[in-house]
Amino acid sequence: MFKRLFGTAAGTRAAPGPVAGLRERVESWRFQRDVAAVTATLDRLSDRQLAMIGMRRGELFEAVSDMMLRAEEERRIGREVVALLERPRAAPAPAPAAEDLAEDRATAAA
Numbered sequence: 304m305f306k307r308l309f310g311t312a313a314g315t316r317a318a319p320g321p322v323a324g325l326r327e328r329v330e331s332w333r334f335q336r337d338v339a340a341v342t343a344t345l346d347r348l349s350d351r352q353l354a355m356i357g358m359r360r361g362e363l364f365e366a367v368s369d370m371m372l373r374a375e376e377e378r379r380i381g382r383e384v385v386a387l388l389e390r391p392r393a394a395p396a397p398a399p400a401a402e403d404l405a406e407d408r409a410t411a412a413a
Contacts, residue, residue, distance in 0.1 A: 342367045
């Protein structure tokens with residue numbers, strides 16, 4: 304059931320009803336949960352340890368949110384690159400045969 308609910312392509316719309324927008328709500332909940340977990344973990348560090356990694360306690364939530372948004376942007380770019388690489392290449396145009404080139408030259412000379 305979950306594969307059917309969450310396995311649809313991003314561009315498809317869910318049918319109206321109780322599951323409409325479910326994917327977006329779940330993704331939002333997961334993002335908020337992840338930000339809270341990372342913030343709670345970093346909050347356990349001392350001020351000295353936070354300073355060693357370039358963070359301050361007062362700016363912890365903003366720093367973690369920015370970090371998560373950058374990570375999501377990098378994942379999006381990665382998905383686009385993979386999609387480009389998986390797309391079948393168009394067959395290159397066949398090179399003209401030597402006989403065709405000779406005919407073209409003869410026609411042009413006449």
